[in-house]
Amino acid sequence: MEYKITMPVLSDTMEKGKLIKWHVNEGQQVKKGDVIAEVESDKAIMEVQTFKDGVVKKLLVKEGDEVPVKSPIAIIETATAQAHAQQTPSQPKEESHPQSSTSSQTLPPELAAILPTKTKELKTQEQKETKASAVVKAVKGAASPAARVEAQKLGIDIEKLQAEQKLPKPAHLKDIKLEALKRYFTPKALELLQEYALDPSVFAHDHKIDADEVQAYIKSHNIPKTIPLSTNRLAVKSNVETAAKKPIYHVYETFTLNPPEDVKITAYLLKVIGDTMQNHPLTRAVLEDESYKIYPASNISVAVAKGDALYMVVCKNIESKNLKEIDTWVKEIKQRDYSPDDLQGSTFGLSNLGMFGIRAFDAMINKKDSGIAAFGKVDKNRVEAVFTFDHRILNGVDAAKFVSELKNNFAKGIDV
Amino acid sequence: MNSLSSTKVEKFYYLMRLGREFELAAKEEYMKGNIAGFLHLDIGQEACSVGSMQAFDKGDVFTHYREHVLAIARGMEPKLIMAELFGKVTGVSRGKGGSMHLFDPSLNFYGGDAIVAGHLPLATGCAYARKIQGEKAGVFTIFGDGATNAGAFFESINIAAAWKLPLIFFVENNYYAIGTRIGWVSPFEELYNKAKNFMPAKRIDGMNVCEVYKAVMEAKEHIENSLGPYFIEAETYRYEGHSMSDNGKYRSEEEMDIFKSRDPIENLKKEALRLGIVSQEYFDSADQKAQEVVQEAVEFAAASPEPNLKELYEDVYCKECTNVIP
Ligand SMILES: Cc1ncc(C[n+]2csc(CCOP(=O)(O)OP(=O)(O)O)c2C)c(N)n1
Numbered sequence: 001m002e003y004k005i006t007m008p009v010l011s012d013t014m015e016k017g018k019l020i021k022w023h024v025n026e027g028q029q030v031k032k033g034d035v036i037a038e039v040e041s042d043k044a045i046m047e048v049q050t051f052k053d054g055v056v057k058k059l060l061v062k063e064g065d066e067v068p069v070k071s072p073i074a075i076i077e078t079a080t081a082q083a084h085a086q087q088t089p090s091q092p093k094e095e096s097h098p099q100s101s102t103s104s105q106t107l108p109p110e111l112a113a114i115l116p117t118k119t120k121e122l123k124t125q126e127q128k129e130t131k132a133s134a135v136v137k138a139v140k141g142a143a144s145p146a147a148r149v150e151a152q153k154l155g156i157d158i159e160k161l162q163a164e165q166k167l168p169k170p171a172h173l174k175d176i177k178l179e180a181l182k183r184y185f186t187p188k189a190l191e192l193l194q195e196y197a198l199d200p201s202v203f204a205h206d207h208k209i210d211a212d213e214v215q216a217y218i219k220s221h222n223i224p225k226t227i228p229l230s231t232n233r234l235a236v237k238s239n240v241e242t243a244a245k246k247p248i249y250h251v252y253e254t255f256t257l258n259p260p261e262d263v264k265i266t267a268y269l270l271k272v273i274g275d276t277m278q279n280h281p282l283t284r285a286v287l288e289d290e291s292y293k294i295y296p297a298s299n300i301s302v303a304v305a306k307g308d309a310l311y312m313v314v315c316k317n318i319e320s321k322n323l324k325e326i327d328t329w330v331k332e333i334k335q336r337d338y339s340p341d342d343l344q345g346s347t348f349g350l351s352n353l354g355m356f357g358i359r360a361f362d363a364m365i366n367k368k369d370s371g372i373a374a375f376g377k378v379d380k381n382r383v384e385a386v387f388t389f390d391h392r393i394l395n396g397v398d399a400a401k402f403v404s405e406l407k408n409n410f411a412k413g414i415d416v
Numbered sequence: 417m418n419s420l421s422s423t424k425v426e427k428f429y430y431l432m433r434l435g436r437e438f439e440l441a442a443k444e445e446y447m448k449g450n451i452a453g454f455l456h457l458d459i460g461q462e463a464c465s466v467g468s469m470q471a472f473d474k475g476d477v478f479t480h481y482r483e484h485v486l487a488i489a490r491g492m493e494p495k496l497i498m499a500e501l502f503g504k505v506t507g508v509s510r511g512k513g514g515s516m517h518l519f520d521p522s523l524n525f526y527g528g529d530a531i532v533a534g535h536l537p538l539a540t541g542c543a544y545a546r547k548i549q550g551e552k553a554g555v556f557t558i559f560g561d562g563a564t565n566a567g568a569f570f571e572s573i574n575i576a577a578a579w580k581l582p583l584i585f586f587v588e589n590n591y592y593a594i595g596t597r598i599g600w601v602s603p604f605e606e607l608y609n610k611a612k613n614f615m616p617a618k619r620i621d622g623m624n625v626c627e628v629y630k631a632v633m634e635a636k637e638h639i640e641n642s643l644g645p646y647f648i649e650a651e652t653y654r655y656e657g658h659s660m661s662d663n664g665k666y667r668s669e670e671e672m673d674i675f676k677s678r679d680p681i682e683n684l685k686k687e688a689l690r691l692g693i694v695s696q697e698y699f700d701s702a703d704q705k706a707q708e709v710v711q712e713a714v715e716f717a718a719a720s721p722e723p724n725l726k727e728l729y730e731d732v733y734c735k736e737c738t739n740v741i742p
Contacts, residue, residue, distance in 0.1 A: 008447030011661035033440075043661045051444040070449050145595070145666050 003052045005074040007067050010041040017041055018066045024056045054078040142170040150176045186210045196223050232309040243364040251387040251399050258413030266352055267327035272409050274298035274318025280402040282394045284347045286368040301346035301366045312366040314346040360384040417626045422693040428625045432462040432681045434706040435485035438494055441710045446660050451501045453514045456482040460655040463680035464588050465489050467628025475553030478539035479527040481516040490525050498713040504720035511723045533566035540572045543583035554582025554639040562593025564607050577614035580644035584635045587649050594658040595666040611647035622650025623678040
């Protein structure tokens, strides 16, 4: 009788299956439960068994073929199993010797196993081979299934490397791939690959590749180095993007300063601006929907560069601090880490690039501030300042009043 | 095995063989597209299902989704189960439950909860009810190793122990929750440790049907004497993947070989023959009979009609429940 093996339905979502590998040949005898093929479903590679004993009469699809579920992939002849087994052409030659072949097939397997016939040797050899290729031999060590398969392919001993702490536990696919790369790249070269996000396969894997070789490749192909933005740079980016959307205008003025000795110029600027803000409520205002919120305190955000990062640290309640206190604040500000509270609550900003010898520049308004003053280099008590105002909060007249009073206050000088 | 009668051993063998034949047929039919949804096979774990159900013959049973063989061993007819798997109206749940939901109140079998550990609180609640009723027979619940990591598991053993409920917790430790090996997500692989401060707890060989039977008998006596709950961990193994779409390749060939060498069906037969308490003829005829019964079950299922569309509106609410505490 013919028994058809069909492309199995291995999940509710499977519509087609790919025949990955045949484990039997035409003419081969099979027993219920034997694995006859591997197929790929939409979820995994699975084994197909026969549920009946018999002889494989015909394989209807080729390895690599994709066929719909339930369509036949092989025919098993169940009734005349033995007769067919003898006739089929794909049986090994030695098997055609009628005596040995019949005897080994009719004997119970336990007996067949101890009979010293040529046939038996051949068969077990054959069986061993199919078995070995059918099941991926287990790789020892803690690793993901994908990592195991890769390690198996590359001959990487996960257990040993984990014992030497050269692989993490459990190892993942990326770790195995990295381990494989270590065979061809020096550690320095690997670092460069990562820095420049280079595909390792552009190099021929037939010798040890060092950093010089990778560097030469980078130069000759003019490959850019990718540096992802730090969290701080991302924050700055979003701040200035919002700032750029504000309706702003600039006011330019040159001030004559009378700073007392022994205090930082930034502290002096903060004190004079902060005090002046007390007479100009809109500089202490933020805009919220259809209203101003005017705060009593003069809180100024100051641009502070720390290494690569830029912070707008807020100096609070300037009106009630003396210059010495503000000077102390300014002096310690670079030394410490900032809490979220240090970075909020301002209504006006100050930026100073004088220490770089910059004569004049304009600055971006910080967050919701009403404006910002940008100070250049102090040259014989004279300094150029550029103000940027949010026009929704202060208009030209408001700004002019503020800047001109500031000018007077700078000229007056203050007591320490 | 020495202390068991030969009829008991014969029964164990037949039920396990029937279970395995049933599962192989179910697998074949699933692959042909005759069974939809999920299908979790019990192949390799038959000793747990058969031994426990043979011992726990009265009282309520709450199971997880790997329950075909439990249902068979409880006395459910294979053809009604197969028809259920096929989604046919002749099935035990009228074709509406499928493989994971084999309920039969007449057998006190509340089987197939798809939520891992989801049935443990239900079993606990039922045990509470049985205790209040002052009934002798308690409750048996079976679950996998994965379920012992769920909150519902800990809450259930806690309250069952606190209130001394007549409840047997039976964990089939087959080492894997789908592809997750128990030791990766639990500090130890011997799971009775999780319960031993709450109640008597022991670990047994779940590949040995006689040992399972004896352990459950002991546990049954314990709960029937109002001594509170009892915990059994049975070490076992499934030969198949977790369900039909899992190839199970996360397990090593060596490990599989070790457990297959402890096959519950083959070993029971070998041991019974060695002791001479069951004849070879019995085994042959049992094998034959199991195949016939399963063959019939498949034919019955295939020939049965699909449920009528109006069935959709039936059994939405329970009208009259028997064997349920009022
Ligand atoms: C609450 C919950 N989480 C996840 C699942 C998905 N799931 C179904 S079976 C299973 C594994 C359970 O393993 P185990 O308890 O060891 O039982 P076994 O299948 O080995 O008998 C998981 C995670 C689920 N059904 N319910």
